[in-house]
Amino acid sequence: MKRFSNIAVVVFFTVMLSGCGKQSGETLVGQTETSGLTEQAETPEKAVEEKTSGSMDSGEGSFRDEEEIQIQEDSDAMINDITFNFETKTVMLSSGYEMPIYGLGTYSLTGETCVDSVTAALDRGVRLIDTAYMYHNEESVGEAVRNSGIPREEIFVITKLYPNQFADPEAAIEEALEKLNIEYIDMMLLHHPGTGDVEAYLAMEKAVEDGKIRSLGLSNWYVKELEEFLPQINITPALVQNEIHPYYQENDVIPYIQNLGIVVQGWYPLGGRGHTAELLGDEVISEIAQAHGKSSAQVILRWNLQKSVVVIPGSSNPDHIQENTELFDFELTEEEMERINGLDRNEKHDWY
Numbered sequence: 216m217k218r219f220s221n222i223a224v225v226v227f228f229t230v231m232l233s234g235c236g237k238q239s240g241e242t243l244v245g246q247t248e249t250s251g252l253t254e255q256a257e258t259p260e261k262a263v264e265e266k267t268s269g270s271m272d273s274g275e276g277s278f279r280d281e282e283e284i285q286i287q288e289d290s291d292a293m294i295n296d297i298t299f300n301f302e303t304k305t306v307m308l309s310s311g312y313e314m315p316i317y318g319l320g321t322y323s324l325t326g327e328t329c330v331d332s333v334t335a336a337l338d339r340g341v342r343l344i345d346t347a348y349m350y351h352n353e354e355s356v357g358e359a360v361r362n363s364g365i366p367r368e369e370i371f372v373i374t375k376l377y378p379n380q381f382a383d384p385e386a387a388i389e390e391a392l393e394k395l396n397i398e399y400i401d402m403m404l405l406h407h408p409g410t411g412d413v414e415a416y417l418a419m420e421k422a423v424e425d426g427k428i429r430s431l432g433l434s435n436w437y438v439k440e441l442e443e444f445l446p447q448i449n450i451t452p453a454l455v456q457n458e459i460h461p462y463y464q465e466n467d468v469i470p471y472i473q474n475l476g477i478v479v480q481g482w483y484p485l486g487g488r489g490h491t492a493e494l495l496g497d498e499v500i501s502e503i504a505q506a507h508g509k510s511s512a513q514v515i516l517r518w519n520l521q522k523s524v525v526v527i528p529g530s531s532n533p534d535h536i537q538e539n540t541e542l543f544d545f546e547l548t549e550e551e552m553e554r555i556n557g558l559d560r561n562e563k564h565d566w567y
């Protein structure tokens with residue numbers, strides 16, 4: 216995937232991020248505070264107003280106040296814009312890389328089934344593939360990517376370190392690179408919080424420095440977990456991947472993450488295996504699907520995209536894989552979005 220084209224902005228981000236690295240805890244607490252914009256929407260403006268009026272009082276005060284205003288403005292500017300581009304079907308990550316907003320999940324796809332599914336997806340224009348150490352299919356994903364004939368930089372591969380790998384993250388990163396065998400990893404996530412997760416993340420940061428991984432993220436991190444974790448690391452995660460579907464919407468968590476300039480990606484978008492029949496057969500979703508001449512799966516995936524949530528439905532069926540790419544020729548109305556929002560049952564379909 217393309218690196219952010221505006222070099223000046225990349226340099227700006229890099230300088231700011233490396234600054235964070237030097238003052239780790241302090242700066243990142245600042246980042247978190249700055250990004251809690253929804254909850255404290257008026258705070259930064261008020262702070263600027265107060266500082267502006269203070270600056271009229273004295274010459275020395277005015278210099279300091281202007282500096283503070285500049286810092287405030289710079290830190291506001293640091294928050295990555297995660298608006299989805301529906302033309303290019305991508306989003307810009309805070310790492311400076313572009314990522315597709317829909318892809319293929321590969322959980323439970325192994326061996327030839329995995330190779331065939333990823334190949335079918337790549338053949339149909341999908342350019343984002345989600346795998347993990349724990350899916351036992353990184354080799355198959357790598358094989359399909361290498362054999363696709365598609366330029367490497369056009370494909371975005373996400374993989375994950377599992378908590379049982381956190382004790383030796385350097386070895387785990389090398390293992391992923393070796394199994395995938397696709398030169399570099401576009402994005403690596405920590406699969407779950409667990410003992411040694413901070414150290415594992417710091418090792419991934421080192422791998423970013425070394426050019427082995429391009430972007431970092433987390434999976435199954437919620438508000439409390441993020442509040443504790445972020446002050447301890449240097450590179451703000453570019454993405455958080457959590458369970459999200461109409462029966463488990465995470466409406467409290469999604470805005471919190473997005474306001475940090477972090478992209479949200481949903482797993483089990485169709486409810487997960489064993490739950491898809493109920494969700495796809497849901498009366499409200501079926502009605503909306505019928506109104507648009509689309510399938511229930513497409514409506515659910517589109518609902519996610521309109522909430523700026525990246526989708527990675529899993530499938531080994533080429534017809535479904537094709538269907539899951541056809542999300543851009545219709546739009547849900549506000550009322551339809553609200554009807555689907557109304558289906559939330561806080562019903563998790565997996566333990567984490």
Ligand SMILES: NC(=O)c1ccc[n+]([C@@H]2O[C@H](COP(=O)([O-])OP(=O)(O)OC[C@H]3O[C@@H](n4cnc5c(N)ncnc54)[C@H](OP(=O)(O)O)[C@@H]3O)[C@@H](O)[C@H]2O)c1
Pocket residue numbers: 319320321322323345346406434435456457481482483484485486487488489491495510512513527528529530531532534535536538539567
């Ligand atoms: N980070 C985490 O902890 C975590 C946890 C779970 C999953 N994930 C990721 O999220 C991805 C998505 O989750 P998932 O694959 O488990 O569940 P899912 O995407 O919610 O559902 C997959 C099921 O939906 C069916 N399906 C897909 N497209 C369909 C369509 N258009 N119409 C009807 N049925 C359709 C698939 O069957 P067919 O094969 O017949 O199409 C499969 O049975 C995973 O593959 C994995 O990459 C991450």
